[in-house]
Amino acid sequence: MGKDQEPRQDRRGSGSSRSGGRSGGRGRPQANVVTAQxxxxxxxxxxxxxxxxxxxxxxxxxxxxxxxxxRADSVEEIDGIEVFDYAAGQEHVSSEVDYDQTPPVAGPHDGVWADCTGTVYDVDIRHENAVHSLEHGAVWITYDPEAVSEDDIALLAEVADESGRMLSPYVGLDSPISVQSWNHQLKVDSATDPRIKQYADFMTFNAELFPEPGATCQSPQFLADPFVEDGAALDPDSGTSAP
The missing domain is CATH 1.20.5 (Single alpha-helices involved in coiled-coils or other helix-helix interfaces)
Structure with a gap:
């Protein structure tokens, strides 16, 4: 036998086991467990x-x-509405008219109409001029200045803020609020009554319910210097005149 050979050492180790204690050696680091939040x-x-x-x-x-x-699809659906029967082609006058309804809804009227382009008046406009606006398809919202508050007037002004409508005080009104168009009228006690808007939405420029479809609501002269009730009438032959 040749040169003596040293016995091959078991590389797995005999004195210690990798599965045994860790003394004298470096162990695996402890894992940090993070919990998802x-x-x-x-x-x-x-x-x-x-x-x-x-x-x-x-x-x-x-x-x-x-x-x-x-939303109303007919006059009958507006609770409390009154209907009258004035014919088309009412006379133009410059004198005061003694109307049967308060406020008036139709009848003889001044040759100049009140501006009704969403106009809010702070005066009691002359009734004969207002009726001419109704003939043109306007809705006229009126209120008793002694019976409503500033907040009420603001609510009414919101409804009136549309072409074909106008708002004004009406001295001596027999209800807090009255809404009228040609041959129709609705009286209510509160500015929050939803029938006011219901009426205005249905009646404004409703071509089946007023005499002069297509007539304008613009009246610059009246808008600039509105005539008030018991005041002098505009000359029907001057300024803005009826068609």
Missing amino acids: RPWGLIAAAIAVVVFAAAVISYAVVQVDNAEAM
Whole structure:
């Protein structure tokens, strides 16, 4: 036998086992366990947005439903409305007219109409001029200045803010608020009564219900210097005249 050979050492080790103790050696580092945290703030914010959106949509749906419920398709659907029977082609006059209705809804009238382009007057405009506006398809909203508040007037002005409508005080009115168009009238006690808008929406320029479809509501001279009740009449042959 040749040169003595040293016995091959078992490289797995005999005195210590890798599966045994770790003394004298470097062990595997302890793992840090990180627990995932839920983003509760974002979740709460998302829920709030969803709830808010649902509330807005629900409110919009309710408003549309309410508006649709109050939409009138005929005169008969407006509760409390009065209907009269004045023929078309009423006489133009410059004198005062003793009307049967208060405020008047039709009849003889001045040759110049009151501006009714969403106009809000702070004076009791001359009734004979206002009636001519009704002949042109306007809705005239009137109120007793002694019976309504400034907030009430603001609400009425919102309804009147549309071409074909006008608002004015009416001294001695027999109800807090009265709305009229040619041959029709509605009297109510409150500016929040939904029938005011219902009436205005249905009656304004309703071609089937007034004598002169297509006539203008513009009256610049009257708008600049409105005539008031018990005042002098404009000359029917000057300024803005009837067609």
